[in-house]
Amino acid sequence: MSVADDLYREIILDHYRNPRYKGELPPPALKVEGANPLCGDELVMYLEVKDNHLADLRIKTQGCSISCASTSMMAEAVKGKELTEIDKIIEQFKEMMLQKNGAPESAEELGDLEALQGVKKYPVRIKCALLPWNTLIEALKAVRSHKPAEKVIME
Ligand code: ZN
Numbered sequence: 001m002s003v004a005d006d007l008y009r010e011i012i013l014d015h016y017r018n019p020r021y022k023g024e025l026p027p028p029a030l031k032v033e034g035a036n037p038l039c040g041d042e043l044v045m046y047l048e049v050k051d052n053h054l055a056d057l058r059i060k061t062q063g064c065s066i067s068c069a070s071t072s073m074m075a076e077a078v079k080g081k082e083l084t085e086i087d088k089i090i091e092q093f094k095e096m097m098l099q100k101n102g103a104p105e106s107a108e109e110l111g112d113l114e115a116l117q118g119v120k121k122y123p124v125r126i127k128c129a130l131l132p133w134n135t136l137i138e139a140l141k142a143v144r145s146h147k148p149a150e151k152v153i154m155e
Pocket of ligand 1: 064
């Protein structure tokens with residue numbers, strides 16, 4: 001275990017134990033569900049979009065430490081941001097998680113989220129980390145198309 005690994009583990013455990021923006025929002029907040037059946041991770045995301053900003057969000061999660069931590073860290077990273085800015089964070093995060101060797105330079109801009117790249121050592125858990133992100137992508141799609149969101153299932 002390197003010092004970086006220890007630090008990463010601490011950040012992940014902190015988010016797992018103290019999830020940010022946990023809970024629900026009343027209608028008319030947009031509600032989107034996501035699941036990763038392979039691991040048993042499930043979440044329900046509630047979003048309030050105003051003037052092209054993610055004004056508020058709450059998420060109910062049930063699952064492993066990786067999916068819960070990723071959810072909490074994502075919530076913290078995107079809350080209050082402009083939607084186009086959120087697109088960029090999603091893109092950078094997915095790029096970091098899906099790049100086979102190392103991480104792209106842009107990963108440094110992700111702050112604490114960079115801690116999740118340790119998960120890449122366990123390929124089966126990458127889906128746990130990506131679940132909230134894919135659910136957010138579906139949510140933003142629904143916001144932009146004004147169509148209901150579909151449940152996201154990781155395959
Ligand atoms: Zn999981």
